[in-house]
Amino acid sequence: MSTVHTDIVTPAGKVYEGDVHMVCVRSKSGELGILPHHMPIVAPLEIALVRLKHEDEKIVDYVAVHGGFIQVGRENITILSEAAEPKSSIDVERAKKANAEAKSQLNTLHATSEGYAEALLKLKRSELRLSTAAIDDTIPEA
Template sequence: MSTVHTEIVTPAGKIFSGEVHMVSVRAKSGELGILPHHIPLVAPLEIAQVRLKHEDEKIVDYAAVHGGFIQVSRDAITILSEAAEMKNDIDVERAKKAKEEAEHQLSTLHESSEGYPEALLKLKRANLRLDTAAIADPVAES
């Protein structure tokens, strides 16, 4: 089974760098599953989980990626995002607090209010962090 070098990079630095068998992401155009030797592409990403399946398919890493882009070449995959966290690096208490703050902001704003889109984005990011952190054991589904 072959692998492809994959990196997840933020302005703060690399949060993941390694060889994986498959990368699953949610692009703006839909779900993508990328294997080694995939055709080159560049695609904008949604705020969503990224799944990194290793050569031993029972080992899977998860990351919460807050948008950005994926760039695929024949021998490398790079995910560039303004913010991203690996599952084990997520501060659950901070994410819970951010969720509560966003929900409170949304409850006090009308959809046409100036701060509404930012509060909605904050809620989406907090929920992504919490959902990613809640993934049980990083083992591939059978």
């Protein structure tokens, strides 16, 4: 099985680097599953989970990506995002607090109010962090 080198990069630096068998992302036009030797593309990404599957298919790395772009080349994949967090680095308590704050803000704002879009974005990001942190990635024994 072949692999493709994959980097996830934010303004703060590299969040992920490795050779993977498949990258699954949610672009603005739908879900993408990218295997080695995929045709080159550039696509804008949603605020969503990125799944990085390794050759044995039992190992998957999870990264919460807060929008950005994916660039697929013949030899590598690069995801550029304003913010991205591997599952292992998500602070669940901070995400819960941000989620509660965003819900509270949305309850007090009208959909056309200033600050509504920002509160909605904060809610989406906190929900992504919480759902990513909650993924059970243990391998069941046979």
